[in-house]
């Protein structure tokens with residue numbers, strides 16, 4: 001039995017948008033669909049409420065850490081007051097080289113998007 005989850009219609013997931021589907025944040029980064037695990041590695045914000053920046057990275061809605069959606073790695077640490085804590089951003093970036101966001105497999109079928 002498949003663990004496939006229906007995300008929605010292809011036309012709804014426009015470039016630069018992110019949505020939630022079960023344990024995944026599913027988005028459209030510069031025309032490429034992606035799925036990553038939903039909880040930010042920093043303080044577990046829901047990345048399905050995040051946004052896609054001009055570089056195609058997924059940005060956390062709480063403290064604006066950025067993730068490369070092709071690897072699941074944090075490429076910019078938490079911002080705001082957290083950016084002032086020495087080595088915090090570097091530590092999270094290193095952590096996600098070992099424990100990146102889990103990536104799901106996204107498929108399109110009959111104008112719908114699925115993730116597993």
Ligand code: FES
Nearest residue numbers: 040042043060063
């Ligand atoms: S919870 Fe994501 S950067 Fe803080």
